[in-house]
Amino acid sequence: MxxxxxxxxxxxxxxxxxxxxxxxxxxxxxxxxxxxxxxxxxxxxxxxxxxxxxxxxxxxxxxxxxxxxYHAFRLEPRGEHHCTVCTGTSCHVRGSTALLRKLEQAFGISCGETAADGSISLDTVRCLGVCGLAPLAVFDGQIIRADSPSEMIDKVILALENKSTP
CATH class of the missing domain: 1.10.10 (Arc Repressor Mutant, subunit A)
Structure with missing residues (x-):
């Protein structure tokens, strides 16, 4: 050295x-x-x-x-868990904006932020390329689809709980 x-x-x-x-x-x-x-x-x-x-x-x-x-590069650390909401045209038309707002409320953070305890980050992506399943979110690399923002919240929270249990 x-x-x-x-x-x-x-x-x-x-x-x-x-x-x-x-x-x-x-x-x-x-x-x-x-x-x-x-x-x-x-x-x-x-x-x-x-x-x-x-x-x-x-x-x-x-x-x-x-x-x-480039959106793919991170200049700050992500949370232990990461949730990305697709905001492409199909997802937008099918309610991704409402979904994003519900996730922000559920996690107590805004899009682009990480929770103060480092537990979760929330972001958007322009398109995930699976428009037929819209609206979509990706939680820790797993695609999650739901018919309503409330159902999506339930699925994301369930995924978070499942990942948190030993």
Whole structure:
């Protein structure tokens, strides 16, 4: 470890070296590298993005711009559980806005937020690509479909309870 370098920075640099190996100055590989970093670390801190920029030999503004532009990248940690509501045209027409409002009330958070205790995050996605099942939500990677916002709330809460029990 280089003298004077904080241990977490040293460890981060070593981890990132494996992710960016052979990708230096290749901006076309940036999204792939950012995905790999997020997969490895859970979310993208400003320190992590700065180190990626340095290791890729790209401007930090470019790396941050890409990370903040795409919805798939997270600049803050998610909750232990994650619920995403589809807001695509079919889901919107079939009540996804009402569903989202009910979930916000049930969890006590707004869309894009994580509960203060870190238990759950709530987001939207433009389209999940299964429009015939609209409206939809995804809870911890599992698609949940319901005929009404109330039924959806019941299903999400049941899924949350099932995931919380040992």
């Amino acid at each position: 280089p003298r004077g370098e904080p241990m977490h920075t040293y460890l981060l640099n070593n981890e990132l070296k494996h992710l960016v190996k052979g990708q230096r100055q290749q901006s076309d590989a940036l999204i792939e590298v950012i995905h790999a970093a997020q997969e490895k670390f859970g979310y993208l801190t400003s320190e992590l993005l700065g180190q990626l920029a340095e290791q890729l030999q790209l401007p930090p503004s470019l790396v941050y711009g890409v990370a903040s532009f």
